[in-house]
Amino acid sequence: EVQLVESGGGLVQPGGSLRLSCAASGFTFSSYWMSWVRQAPGKGLEWVANIKQDGSEKYYVDSVKGRFTISRDNAKNSLYLQMNSLRAEDTAVYYCARVKLSYDILTGYISYFDYWGQGTLVTVSS
Amino acid sequence: DIQMTQSPSSLSASVGDRVTITCRASQSISSYLNWYQQKPGKAPKLLIYAASSLQSGVPSRFSGSGSGTDFTLTISSLQPEDFATYYCQQSYSNPRTFGQGTKLEIK
Numbered sequence: 001e002v003q004l005v006e007s008g009g010g011l012v013q014p015g016g017s018l019r020l021s022c023a024a025s026g027f028t029f030s031s032y033w034m035s036w037v038r039q040a041p042g043k044g045l046e047w048v049a050n051i052k053q054d055g056s057e058k059y060y061v062d063s064v065k066g067r068f069t070i071s072r073d074n075a076k077n078s079l080y081l082q083m084n085s086l087r088a089e090d091t092a093v094y095y096c097a098r099v100k101l102s103y104d105i106l107t108g109y110i111s112y113f114d115y116w117g118q119g120t121l122v123t124v125s126s
Numbered sequence: 127d128i129q130m131t132q133s134p135s136s137l138s139a140s141v142g143d144r145v146t147i148t149c150r151a152s153q154s155i156s157s158y159l160n161w162y163q164q165k166p167g168k169a170p171k172l173l174i175y176a177a178s179s180l181q182s183g184v185p186s187r188f189s190g191s192g193s194g195t196d197f198t199l200t201i202s203s204l205q206p207e208d209f210a211t212y213y214c215q216q217s218y219s220n221p222r223t224f225g226q227g228t229k230l231e232i233k
Contacts, residue, residue, distance in 0.1 A: 035222075037170075044224055044225070044226050044227045045162075045164075045215070045224040045227075046224065047221055047222035047223065047224070050220070050222075059220045062221070104176055107156050107158065107176065110175060110217055111217045112160040112172060112175040112215075112217060113162070113172060114175075116170055
């Protein structure tokens with residue numbers, strides 16, 4: 001059974017730092033892209049970052065570039081999100097999600113988030 | 127960035143109704159469109175990928191269609207467990223973007 005379990009959330013002051021972790025099990029972690037997706041209280045979903053299987057490619061939403069760093073440790077089946085210079089608008093539930101790639105003869109490879117963790121709440125407030 | 131716009135933002139319907147939710151992309155995304163369901167306090171759940179492919183384990187009353195810029199999610203006969211918020215998401219390019227969500231409520 002695929003499981004993704006986030007941890008590391010909490011209350012932090014503006015300008016502070018936090019490191020989120022996601023422990024993966026039930027699948028070959030090193031074979032999948034992984035992502036972080038967040039959801040501010042009462043709001044919609046926002047993709048935050050992606051990382052390739054070997055960590056060689058990383059992509060971020062503009063609002064976190066230069067402040068957040070996604071990383072992974074395939075030996076530990078773990079995904080991380082280092083968040084620095086936190087702002088009030090970073091307050092959200094942060095989800096770890098597995099990225100599945102499927103091949104279609106007409107469109108090529110399409111990606112989607114097929115498994116999600118339960119989320120961890122990050123609150124940025126003084 | 128590709129903007130995803132869902133309509134309506136909220137919808138009231140009854141058990142047994144047929145419901146359609148629309149998602150429009152700000153530029154063509156071919157069939158790179160996915161649909162998720164989210165219940166309060168829970169993580170999103172994948173329903174449909176590649177515009178029309180049903181994720182394993184998802185009931186067949188859910189279906190998706192469309193390509194290019196216009197997409198629809200249809201629930202053929204609403205069940206009590208379907209009352210939730212639905213999101214579309216494009217995977218054509220980074221940043222991946224979601225629609226604002228459609229909240230489906232009981233009439």
